[in-house]
Amino acid sequence: MHDQLSALLAKAAVEFPALTARPEFEAAKARYVGPHGELTALMKQMGALPKEQKPIVGKLINEAKGQLQAHIDAALSRIADAELAAQLGPAVDPTLPSPDLGPGTHHPLTLVREEMCRILRKVGFTIADGPEVETEYYCFDALNTPSDHPARDEKDTFYFPASARFGNVSKKIPDEKYLLRTHTSSVQIRTMLKGEPPIRIVSPGRVYRRDTTDATHSANFHQLECLYVDKNVTVRDLKALLDYIFASLLGKETKTRFRPHYFGYTEPSFEVDLTATHLPKVKKPWIEIGGCGMVDPTVFEAVGYDPEVWTGYAFGMGLERLAMLLYGIDDIRYFYQNDLRFLKQFA
Amino acid sequence: MKISLNWLRDYVALDASNDEISRAITFLGFEVEGVHSTGAPKLDNVVVGEILTRTKVPNLKKEISLCTVDVGPAAGGVRSIICGAPNCDPGHRVPVALPGAVLPGGFTITQAKKYGHESQGMLCGPDEIGLPAGDGLLVLSGQPALGTPINQVLPPGDTVFDIEITPNRPDCQSHLGIARELAAWFKLPLNYPQEKFRGDTSGSPARPDLLSGVRVDTSEDCPLYSAFVVTGVKVGPSPDWMQRRLSAVGLRPINNIVDVGNYVMLETGQPMHAFDAKKLGGAQIVVRRAAAGEKIKTLDGKERALTDRMLVIADAARPVVIAGIMGGENSGVSADTTDLVLECAIFNKHSIRRTSRELALSSDSSYRYERGVDPHAAHEAAWRALDLIVETAGGQIVGPVFRIGGDVPWQREVVVTHDYITEKLGFDIPAAEMRAAFESLELTVTREEPTTHPARGPAWTVSIPSWRDDLDRPIDLVEEVLRLHGTEKIPAAVVRAPGLVGDDDRVALFNRRVTDYLVGHDFHECVNYTLRPAKEVAAWAPPAAVETLALANPFTEDQSHLRPTLLGGLLESLKLNQSRGVAASRLCETGRVFLERGGQKVECVAVAFVIAEATGDRKWLKRDGADFYSAKHHLAAIASSAGVDFARQPLASTEGVPGWQAGHSAGAGNIEHGWCAQIGLLNLALLKSLGIEGRVQAGCFVIVPEKLSAESTRRRFAEFSLFPAALRDLALVVDQSTVAAEVQKALVKIARAAAGNAFAVESVAVFDVYRGAGLPEGKKSLAFSLVFRSAERTLTDEEVNAALHKVQAEIATTHGWPVRK
Incomplete structure (x- = not known):
């Protein structure tokens, strides 16, 4: 028995370490400890032994069994490790670039627009939207622009033929012409006509001018306007808003100043300058950024608000211009070419 | 408009620096587009001296002379000065900078040893004293007295401000107008020009052979027409001072008569016109609408066809002037003119604007008439011009003044209270300062009364002068007070922010959501023009629709139509990147597109994306390319942002839909019901014709904004089973x-x-x-x-x-x- 066990263990000590795959291992394991295994067979011989030998042989078998189990466990552990290692393949070169695309980028005009809207939202302005195809009433008449004002000229504003019909752009006057809006102020009119004061909106959007495209002009560009209608709104409130906007956007040290100006739809009207010393590529102490003023009583009358009761202010600026100042971009056409080398710089 | 500082000083004694004046103009509300100074600046310690002797300094490579120069006893007599100019010859009188003088550029003259000799000053060339450069020393002509300060010898310098006048202030299209504003700003008196000959026609008999009558057929277009006859003038160059002023502000001097007309227009803002009286057929002036088909050859040498909407000044037979815009060649003043008719009129601004626009012809005169001239200043201006004509061309004012129509009635008073102005401004300005602001602008306060509440300050009745048609309501006077107070002094405040009053518009929310989604999936957001060329539009819209997308007045051929899709622009962007060798694959855009619905166009909200095969993009590890189902996946996400469950939508073939590759793309929805979409492969032939390499998968989703405004309902939790499937x-x-x-x-x-x-x-x-x-x-x-x-x-x-x-x-x-x- 002792010799038999020794031979079995010697065989196992050679056989198990040589195993590399799980099926062979299972087969080998069965050959020793399976129902028909060699060790199993030896154990079955125990019954036939004389009583006094049983404890001695039993001890021998148990020892052999323990040794055999160690071979089996070692082989299993080795095979399991090999199996995991096989899932891995060769080690990665962490310095290779990812072949995946991306990341995607927001357009700089979107970034600037969203930043302005975020700043304005904090002080209660919500986004209003309106059609880009407009009518003469909403774009001009309601904004106190006389019918022979040069801005309405066919040489400055894009019009549609009299036969044009836009199903979802409402007309106020039956025979007025459709045009492409020259400013987002038309949204102010539509918003005031639709709702009741108090009103506090920001209307970012695309506008159109019949202009030669060059480094600073574009047939379409984007504006952002704020309108605030409430009781007792003052010039000082307007100045406070502009100070707040540009301090939020450019840092607390940024100052704004008003210069008196003329717009048909505000009285008094101002152009807004801001300190530009920390802006890239600007060599002047002040730079013009937009126009603003107190809503002209005529505009309130046009939308049916009592100018004795309601007061308000409006502010408007060009988004391209702002983006150009913020990022130091010197040609407006970059915004419309979508060269990826441009788009990837701002996200 | 260009404004000369010397000219302004005729009316207001400005002694502020150019910078201070620019700043004043800016904060009065006019943009200063440029400031140009001519002539020598004010120079102290630079005087006239005469070179007495010249000795060459020996042993130098350069030609350097030691001169003795006499600057007159008051300036120290004879000095010795080193000079390198070739023309420092004895006998020349030249500018001499004495020690202590500071020349332009901050160069201070001192007494110093040069080339071994003490030099007691410097002889100056023109550029050294701020004049245009010339060769050598500036040799002064006319033997000016020794020791005379140089500014008294040189022609006076001037500063010209180029100012943009806002359309509400036609009164400032003149030197007097700007002077009035500056007088108010600097708190200085305003001096009007003195009239000399007003009404001085008494002794002279009428000359019906020159002008027998004036008739105005259409008083609506011409409320006031005055004609004056001047005989015996001598046409020639206008005096130097007038020529200098006109040249300074950019006008070419012509002759004394024309120049006076221009001068008075630039002084007062009132345009004038002078006729050669002998060229007025029938000695008649008729102000009338042109007959259809009438023609006139204007002063610029062009023949103009007139319509019956245009106002002309005619003689008995033919038009001689396009009223208020430009004179004809046939009646103007020439070198041999001796007798004049001077016209001074008020024309309806709408009539002038219409004609100017229809003829595409404008002039300094039409520019002012279009914006409106002071209806009450016409006669002052006319007499001012007559003064200057007699002064510069001689002659005599003869016969009665022909005056048709009258002054446009003008009387306007606005009542405003201190309290009202304070309420609009949101900060305090003392009542006395407000009143002073009005008065300084000649807005006469005719009455000051206490208001019902004494703490609220007075109420003023303000008489508005005829040149301020822009002031009509109390709010207009708020601006006047603020302008003169200074908009830079508006005090800081905390922004008023009472709670939110609304929600962001759904279009903005949708655009933000889909852009964030696409950018999060590695797309680059693009922005393309809305206006597209006809050729591109034809690739995406059915032929009948192309025409309805056209503008009436496109500016360029490549921006003539509204876009029916965003994909045209995205392909253009793709092409641009490809042609510049920039690897680009995933591009997206949001924006408005225009589709047909029920026989009309509708403005729609759209989002589109393209995924191009990265043909030139070589990667060390290949990834699977995008296909139809990638596009479908992204479109489903976009549609869901608009509240459309794309998985439930029946898909239709794109057979016959322009732009798409049938069999490899699909459409869904219908714009008649509010939205539509396409996904899949773009038409290969189209891509080829555009020169785009590789195939392009794309998606577009279009929805009418009204459809987006529907409130979305809150989702409810649905139970799910915990048993195995x-x-x-x-x-x-x-x-x-x-x-x-x-x-x-x-x-x-x-x-x-x-x-x-x-x-x-x-x-x-x-x-x-x-x-x-x-x-x-x-x-x-x-x-x-x-x-x-x-x-x-x-x-x-x-x-x-x-x-x-x-x-x-x-x-x-x-x-x-x-x-x-």
Whole structure:
């Protein structure tokens, strides 16, 4: 028995370490400890032994069994490790670039627009939207622009033929012409006509001018306007808003100043300058950024608000211009070419 | 408009620096576009001196002279000065900078040793004293007295401000207007020009041979027309001072008569016109509308065809001036003119603007008439011009003044209170300062009364002068007070921010959401022009629709039509990047597009994306490219942002839809019902014609904004089963042309029937599509995974298998789709 066990263990000590795959291992394991295994067979011989030998042989078998189990466990552990290692393949070169695309980028005009809207939202302005195809009433008449004002000229504003019909752009006057809006102020009119004061909106959007495209002009560009209608709104409130906007956007040290100006739809009207010393590529102490003023009583009358009761202010600026100042971009056409080398710089 | 500082000083004693004046103009509300100074600046310690002797300094490479120069006893007599100029010859009188002088550029003159000699000053060339450069020393002509300060000898310098005048302030299209503003700003008196000959026609008999009558046929277009006859003038150059002023502000001097007209216009803002009286046929002036077909050759040498909407000044037979805009060649003043008719008129601004626009002809005169001239200053201006004509060209004012029409009645008073102005401004300005602001602008306060509440300050009745047509209401006076107070002094404040009053517009929310989604999936957001060339639009819209997208007045051919899709722009961007060698694949855009609905166009909100095959993009590790189903995936996400469940939408073929590759793309929705979409491969021939390399998968989603405004309902939680699912696979053999959705839909229906109330059919999903060996010709196999589950218990194999058998049998009978074994 002792010799038999020794031979079995010697065989196992050679056989198990040589195993590399799980099926062979299972087969080998069965050959020793399976129902028909060699060790199993030896154990079955125990019954036939004389009583006094049983404890001695039993001890021998148990020892052999323990040794055999160690071979089996070692082989299993080795095979399991090999199996995991096989899932891995060769080690990665962490310095290779990812072949995946991306990341995607927001357009700089979107970034600037969203930043302005975020700043304005904090002080209660919500986004209003309106059609880009407009009518003469909403774009001009309601904004106190006389019918022979040069801005309405066919040489400055894009019009549609009299036969044009836009199903979802409402007309106020039956025979007025459709045009492409020259400013987002038309949204102010539509918003005031639709709702009741108090009103506090920001209307970012695309506008159109019949202009030669060059480094600073574009047939379409984007504006952002704020309108605030409430009781007792003052010039000082307007100045406070502009100070707040540009301090939020450019840092607390940024100052704004008003210069008196003329717009048909505000009285008094101002152009807004801001300190530009920390802006890239600007060599002047002040730079013009937009126009603003107190809503002209005529505009309130046009939308049916009592100018004795309601007061308000409006502010408007060009988004391209702002983006150009913020990022130091010197040609407006970059915004419309979508060269990826441009788009990837701002996200 | 260009404004000369010397000229302004005729009316207001400005001693502020150019910078201070620029700043004043700016904060009065006019943009200063440029400031140009001419002539020598003010120079101290630079005087006239005469070179007495010149000795060459020996042993130098350069020609350097030691001169003795006499600057007169007051300036120290004879000095010795080193000079390098070639023309420092004895006898020349030249500018001499004495020690202590500071020359332009901050160069200070000191007494110093040069080339071994003490030099007691410097002899100056023109550039050294701020004049245009010339060769050598500036030799002064006319023997000016020794020791005279140089500024007294040189022609006076001037500063010209180029100012943009806002359209509400036609009164400032003149030197007097700007002077009035500056006088108010600097708190200085304003001096009007003195009139000399006003009404001085008494002794002279009329000359009906020169002008017998004036008739105004259309007083609406011409409320006031005055004509003055001047005889015996001598046409010649205008005096130097006038020429200098006109040149300074950019006008070319012509002759004394024309120059006076221009001068008075630039002084007062009132345009004038002078006729050669002998050229007025019939000695008549008729102010009338042109007859259709009448022509006139204007002073610029062009023949102009007139219409019956245009106002002309005519003689007995023919038009001689396009009223208020430009004179004709046939009646103007020339060198041999001796007798004049001077016209001074008020024309209706709308009439002038219309004619100017129709003829595409404008002039300094029409520019002012269009904006409106002071209706009450015409006669002052006319007499001012007559003064200057007599002064510069001689002659005599003869006969009566022909005056048709009258002053446009003018009387305007605005009542405003201190309290009202304070309320609008939001900060305090003392009442006395407000009143002073009015008065300084000649807005006379005719009455000051206390208001009902004494603490609220007075109420003023303000008389508005005729040149301030822009002041009509109390709010207009608020601006005047603020302008003169200074907009830089508006005090800081905390921004007023009482709670939110609304929600962001849904269009903005939608655009933000889909852009964030696409950017998060590695797309680059683009911005393209809305206006597109006809050729591009024709590639995307049916021929009939192209015409309806056209502008009436495009500016350029490549921006003539509204876009019917965003894809044209995105392909242009793709092409641009490809042609610049920049790898670009995923681009997206949001924006408005314009589609047909019910025979009209509708403005729609749109989002589109393209995924181009990265042909030139070489990567060390290849990734699977995008296909139709990538586009479908992204579109479903976009549609969901608009509240559209894309998975439930029937898909249609894109056969005949421009821009798309039929069989490899699909459409959904219908703009008649509010939205539509397309996805898949863009037309290969189109891409080829655009020069785009590789195939492009794309998607676009278009929705009318009204459709977006529907409130979305809050989602409700749905219970789900915690028992295990039972999975079964089923492959069916169907025609090649049968679409998966049809089979899936049928399977769901039949499976539900088979499961009955016993358990649920959780999902039926395709997991394999097979074409090829083992299948009959024209057939394919679609393999579905069916998931069954009960909410109450674990399902047994028997019941699930029974259900599956029923499904197999039923699908074969109802649809003839055999199970693939």
